[in-house]
Amino acid sequence: MPHQEGQTTPEGKSVLKGAIIPVTPFQQNCLLLWDEATKRGVVVDPGGDVPRIRAAIEQAGVTVERILLTHGHIDHAGGAADLREALGVPLEGPDERDRVLLQGMAAQARMFGFGARDVLPDRWLKEGDQIALGDHRLDVLHCPGHTPGHVAYVNRAARFAIVGDVLFQGSIGRTDLPFGDPAALLRSITDKLLTLPDDFAVLSGHGSATTIGAERDENPFLR
Ligand SMILES: [Zn+2]
Numbered sequence: 214m215p216h217q218e219g220q221t222t223p224e225g226k227s228v229l230k231g232a233i234i235p236v237t238p239f240q241q242n243c244l245l246l247w248d249e250a251t252k253r254g255v256v257v258d259p260g261g262d263v264p265r266i267r268a269a270i271e272q273a274g275v276t277v278e279r280i281l282l283t284h285g286h287i288d289h290a291g292g293a294a295d296l297r298e299a300l301g302v303p304l305e306g307p308d309e310r311d312r313v314l315l316q317g318m319a320a321q322a323r324m325f326g327f328g329a330r331d332v333l334p335d336r337w338l339k340e341g342d343q344i345a346l347g348d349h350r351l352d353v354l355h356c357p358g359h360t361p362g363h364v365a366y367v368n369r370a371a372r373f374a375i376v377g378d379v380l381f382q383g384s385i386g387r388t389d390l391p392f393g394d395p396a397a398l399l400r401s402i403t404d405k406l407l408t409l410p411d412d413f414a415v416l417s418g419h420g421s422a423t424t425i426g427a428e429r430d431e432n433p434f435l436r
Contacts, residue, residue, distance in 0.1 A: 358398025416432030
């Protein structure tokens with residue numbers, strides 16, 4: 214899990230720190246993640262409320278190097294175009310199978326009565342890609358089902374996974390929205406996320422953080 218305090222591990226390596234910024238009427242967990250030694254970081258899923266995200270970046274004193282998306286839903290990607298423009302950094306992810314959702318961002322926004330612009334990333338991501346952040350690394354897992362191009366980001370050293378809307382504390386992602394696929398979602402959870410060790414923290418797009426072990430043992434949707 215990203216550290217909340219302290220700057221180095223006992224071995225002297227720089228730690229990753231994280232701050233959750235709840236955005237949009239859907240209370241989506243936008244995540245600011247940074248390397249404490251260099252103060253360089255990434256923003257994951259800027260769904261909206263871009264001024265609030267920029268204030269959190271400033272408060273943490275972080276230089277953002279890139280913006281990452283888990284998937285193409287409005288509450289995760291609705292602020293991506295504006296934040297990219299404001300920061301002048303590349304936007305990366307999700308997998309290209311979410312292209313139609315990102316190209317329909319303005320239409321998604323109109324359905325919910327707020328504004329957003331269509332957006333495409335500077336780089337699509339795919340299973341096995343790696344994102345560097347200082348000395349740290351995020352591994353990309355393609356986890357379709359909630360959307361076709363959904364990805365998760367895993368940091369094995371600090372033992373956490375950013376899972377967007379695939380898995381939640383005591384629940385799983387919706388599959389009743391356009392392009393949802395219940396069988397694919399369950400395969401993504403069982404064949405990808407649940408292969409991680411029990412102590413890995415799970416940072417979801419909504420609600421509280423949990424662990425792989427807690428969801429393996431107690432999640433009623435995985436029985
Ligand atoms: Zn979603």
